[in-house]
Structures are given as structure tokens and as C-alpha cells.
Amino acid sequence: xxxxxxxxxxxxxxxxxxxxxxxxxxxxxxxxxxxxxxxxxxxxxxxxxxxxxxxxxxxxxxxxxxxxxxxxxxxxxxxxxxxxxxxxxxxxxxxxxxxxxxxxxxxxxxxxxxxxxx
Amino acid sequence: xxxxxxxxxxxxxxxxxxxxxxxxxxxxxxxxxxxxxxxxxxxxxxxxxxxxxxxxxxxxxxxxxxxxxxxxxxxxxxxxxxxxxxxxxxxxxxxxxxxxxxxxxxxxxxxxxxxxxxxxxxxxxxxxxxxxxxxxxxxxxxxxxxxxxxxxxxxxxxxxxxxxxxxxxxxxxxxxxxxxxxxxxxxxxxxxxxxxxxxxxxxxxxxxxxxxxxxxxxxxxxxxxxxxxxxxxxxxxxxxxxxxxxxxxxxxxxxxxxxxxxxxxxxxxxxxxxxxxxxxxxxxxxxxxxxxxxxxxxxxxxxxxxxxxxxxxxxxxxxxxxxxxxxxx
Numbered sequence: 001x002x003x004x005x006x007x008x009x010x011x012x013x014x015x016x017x018x019x020x021x022x023x024x025x026x027x028x029x030x031x032x033x034x035x036x037x038x039x040x041x042x043x044x045x046x047x048x049x050x051x052x053x054x055x056x057x058x059x060x061x062x063x064x065x066x067x068x069x070x071x072x073x074x075x076x077x078x079x080x081x082x083x084x085x086x087x088x089x090x091x092x093x094x095x096x097x098x099x100x101x102x103x104x105x106x107x108x109x110x111x112x113x114x115x116x117x118x
Numbered sequence: 119x120x121x122x123x124x125x126x127x128x129x130x131x132x133x134x135x136x137x138x139x140x141x142x143x144x145x146x147x148x149x150x151x152x153x154x155x156x157x158x159x160x161x162x163x164x165x166x167x168x169x170x171x172x173x174x175x176x177x178x179x180x181x182x183x184x185x186x187x188x189x190x191x192x193x194x195x196x197x198x199x200x201x202x203x204x205x206x207x208x209x210x211x212x213x214x215x216x217x218x219x220x221x222x223x224x225x226x227x228x229x230x231x232x233x234x235x236x237x238x239x240x241x242x243x244x245x246x247x248x249x250x251x252x253x254x255x256x257x258x259x260x261x262x263x264x265x266x267x268x269x270x271x272x273x274x275x276x277x278x279x280x281x282x283x284x285x286x287x288x289x290x291x292x293x294x295x296x297x298x299x300x301x302x303x304x305x306x307x308x309x310x311x312x313x314x315x316x317x318x319x320x321x322x323x324x325x326x327x328x329x330x331x332x333x334x335x336x337x338x339x340x341x342x343x344x345x346x347x348x349x350x351x352x353x354x355x356x357x358x359x360x361x362x363x364x365x366x367x368x369x370x371x372x373x374x375x376x377x378x379x380x381x382x383x384x385x386x387x388x389x390x391x392x393x394x395x396x397x398x399x400x401x402x403x404x405x406x407x408x409x410x411x412x413x414x415x416x417x418x419x420x421x422x423x424x425x426x427x428x429x430x431x432x433x434x435x436x437x438x439x440x441x442x443x444x445x446x447x
Contacts, residue, residue: 007228008208008236010120011127015204018131019197019354026350031180039185041257042345053253053261060265063421067272070429074279077436078235081287084440092444099437106430115425117418 062114073102126227131204138360139169144399145406152410173353181349184256191254196347196354199247203361206240209233210368211295213378213390225378225390226295233294234286237369238279241324244358245271251355252343263342266332266417273424274323274330277316280432284313285373287439298377307374312435314374316428321366323424325359328409332417367401368394375401 041048080087080095109115143158143165150157158165183192213225230236245268252264286292288309289300300306307314323330339345344355371377375397378390415423 004228004230006120007123007127008205008230010123011130011205011208011227012201014124014127014131015201016197018135018204019200022200022350022354022357023193023197025177026179026181026353029177030349031178033180034182036185038182041184041186041255042340043258044340051256053256054258056261056265060269063269063273066425067276070276071272071279074238074276074283075235077280077283078286078292081283081436081440082290082292084287085290085443089444092440095440096437099433103433110426115422117421 059117066109066114069105070102073099122223123227127208130207130227134204134207134361134364135357137364138357139173141360141364141402142172142356143168144402145409148403148406149410152407176350176353179349181351182346184346186256187346188254188256191250192346193351195247195251195254196351196358197247198250199244200354200358200361202240202244202247203358203365206237206362206365207368209236209294210372211298211378211390212394213383214387216387225387229293229295231291231293234282234292234297234373238275238282241278242272242275244362245275247358248343251347255343255346257346259340260343260345263339263345266339267326267343270326270330270332270420270424271324273421274320274428277424277428277432278320278324280429280436281313281317281320282373283436284310284439287436287443294372294377298372298379301376301379305374305376310374310435310439312431316432316435317370317374320424320428320432321370322405322408323420325362325366327363327405329412329415330420331409331414332420363402363405364398367398367405371397371401 076098077095080091084091084095146168147157147165158168161167161171183189208227209230211226211229215222215224217223248271249264249268252260252262252267255261285297285300285306288306289297291297291300297306322328326332344352347355371394376393377397378394380389380393383389383393
């Protein structure tokens with residue numbers, strides 16, 4: 001059973017190795033002459049001012065929270081999508097109720113303006 | 119067994135890397151033709167050595183790390199971005215079995231029974247690399263590009279996930295081989311046109327391609343999350359982006375366009391990878407064609423399209439499919 005996953009481990013290790021080699025090529029062959037000017041953040045040629053990382057708008061956090069909510073919904077639907085033919089009408093009704101409850105939350109978020117982007 | 123798996127894993131990674139190099143050339147040539155130019159034609163015959171020239175140039179460039187950047191995360195971010203791109207197609211079958219050196223060799227690496235779930239899980243990981251790259255650069259453009267990319271990718275991942283549920287429902291299996299074999303009589307793109315269109319649109323946003331290339335909007339964000347990256351670190355992000363493009367095309371072809379299936383594939387199984395390659399090249403052609411044709415859409419419209427159109431329609435499509443299949447049979 002778990003033996004099916006060994007190839008995935010192998011390709012992961014190989015991909016990790018390839019990623020490290022690619023990084024090593026750049027570090028090994030490229031010149032390295034850092035100066036103070038080169039170390040400054042790029043701001044289209046202007047003298048940089050203020051901190052580089054500022055506070056991020058709260059809207060992005062809202063999107064992340066909504067994403068988690070509905071992504072978990074997708075994970076619950078996926079196993080049902082495999083066996084829904086065997087579960088028949090009762091499984092279908094249960095899933096419709098489940099989706100309906102979650103979509104009520106979606107409609108609420110929509111009406112509250114959580115999906116608007118100014 | 120271990121040797122066979124290692125060889126197959128190596129073949130997949132080498133194919134993707136070579137595919138990446140030549141997708142860049144393919145894109146530049148096609149864009150040039152669509153804009154009535156010739157495109158790169160100096161390095162090698164018809165410009166065929168251009169990707170190698172680019173790689174050599176990037177290797178010998180200086181690698182800069184901004185003085186105030188978070189060094190560890192800055193170095194780690196490209197690695198986190200490229201690994202998922204390389205391993206995502208491990209579950210996509212290239213064909214049935216062929217006989218080579220007197221041995222029966224199946225043309226797929228991993229036949230896991232959670233194939234579609236694996237794809238959804240691995241796609242999500244590359245978002246971390248992009249977020250961390252934007253944040254660790256300590257650059258205003260990079261930070262903005264990073265959060266924009268993150269918000270866009272997670273928003274469209276929902277629609278993408280629900281669009282991928284439709285073929286799973288048709289085949290009653292998450293195993294990629296079952297899904298491909300289920301399309302023997304009819305492609306799922308025909309049976310599930312809504313899911314196919316949503317998959318195509320959402321996948322363009324997921325890989326940050328035009329018209330959804332907001333995170334890299336040159337006019338406002340320079341280069342987005344990889345503004346501060348140079349030399350091979352930049353090449354790593356570039357590689358991740360193009361390999362993801364190929365991966366999305368491979369997955370989409372397998373889920374909706376019959377994957378390795380085609381005429382005479384029953385008699386000659388070696389045709390399988392060729393059919394898959396043809397479908398992938400056609401898919402990439404449409405992707406590049408769209409880049410040459412459509413302007414970038416505004417960021418608020420982009421988020422609204424994802425949340426208010428694609429996501430509800432994809433969910434409704436899943437429900438309608440279930441009702442039709444359960445009640446009518």
C-alpha cells in the first residue's frame with residue numbers, strides 16, 4: 001500500500017538535488033563583488049527611503065481566511081465525489097445540505113462586502 | 119524496482135527541464151510571429167540554441183543578495199518554489215505499458231489512488247515560495263508582488279480545485295490512470311465543458327500568466343516577487359514558472375483531453391507519450407496565443423472574477439453533475 005508512495009519520495013529527493021545544483025551553479029561560477037550601492041533595494045533608480053516591508057492591507061488576510069474555509073470544503077467533497085454513485089440519493093441529499101450550510105456563509109461574506117476590492 | 123523508479127524520475131525531471139528551456143524559445147518565437155517579427159534566430163540553426171545561450175549567460179552573472187534581506191529565507195524561497203513544479207507531474211501517466219529489454223515497463227512513475235488530491239496539495243506548496251520570496255527581499259515592489267500573487271493564487275485555487283472534482287466524479291476515482299481510461303469513448307472536455315473552461319481560466323491565474331499576470335505587472339511592480347533576484351536564483355523562478363505551465367497543460371490534458379489516449383494507442387502503446395506531448399504543445403500554444411491577444415485585467419476585477427464567477431459556477435457544476443448522475447444514472 002505505502003510502496004506506491006516510494007517513487008514520489010525518490011522524485012522529491014531528485015528534485016531537491018536538482019534545485020541545489022542550480023543554486024550551486026550560480027554561486028560557483030558568477031563573480032561576487034558586493035558594494036554598498038548594489039546591496040540597496042531596487043526602487044527604479046531613486047534613493048530608497050523608509051522600511052522595505054510595510055504593513056500589508058487587511059484585505060489579504062480576509063482572502064486567506066475565506067480560502068481556508070472553502071478549501072476545506074473542497075477536501076470534504078473530494079472523497080464523496082469518488083463514492084457518490086454508491087451512496088445514491090441519501091448521500092446526495094446530505095452533501096447538498098452540507099454545501100448549502102457553507103454557501104450560506106459565502107453569501108453572508110458576499111453581502112457584507114468581504115469580496116469587494118477597493 | 120528502486121532503479122526503475124529512479125530512472126523514470128530522472129526521465130521526468132530531465133524532460134521537464136528540457137521542456138522548460140524549449141518552452142521559452144517556443145513562446146518567444148510564437149509571440150514574435152504574432153507580432154510580425156522573426157524572433158531569436160542567431161544562436162544555432164533557427165535560434166535553436168538560444169535557451170542554452172541564455173542559461174550560460176545567467177550562470178556567469180553576479181548573484182546579488184540585498185544587504186537588508188533575510189538571507190536564509192531569500193536563498194530558500196526559489197528552492198521551495200521549484201521543487202513542487204518538478205514533482206507535480208509524478209502522478210500523470212504517460213501511457214500504458216511497453217516492453218523494453220524483455221521487461222514490462224509501465225509508463226507512469228507513481229500510480230497512487232489519491233492522484234488528484236496529490237496534485238491539489240503540491241500546487242498549494244509553491245505559493246509559500248512566492249510569499250517568502252516577496253517578503254524576504256525587503257523591497258517594496260517585491261512585497262507587494264508577493265502578497266498580490268498569494269491572494270490571486272489562493273483565490274483561483276478554489277475554482278481550480280472544484281473544476282478538478284468534475285473529472286473525478288465522472289471516473290469515480292482519484293487515480294489519474296482511471297480518469298484517463300474513463301475517456302475512451304468521450305473526452306471529459308465534451309461531457310464537462312463548464313469544468314473544462316473553468317479549469318483553463320483558473321489555471322492561467324494559478325501560473326500567473328496573461329491576462330492574469332498581475333503579480334508581474336511590469337508597469338507598476340517592476341518584476342513583482344522576484345525583483346531582487348538575479349543570476350541563477352532568477353532562473354530558478356523562471357524555471358518554476360515555465361515548468362508549472364507545462365505541468366498544468368499535462369494535468370489538464372489528462373483530466374479533460376484524454377491524456378495519452380488516441381488512435382492506435384491500444385496496438386502501439388509507445389504512441390501514448392507522443393499523443394500526450396502533442397496535446398501539451400497545443401495547450402501551450404493556446405496559452406501563449408492568449409498572452410499575445412488579451413490585455414491584463416484590473417486587480418479588483420480579477421479577484422471578483424475568481425470569487426464571484428468562477429468559484430460559484432464551479433461548485434454549481436459539481437452539484438448539477440451529482441444530481442444528474444444520481445437521478446438519471
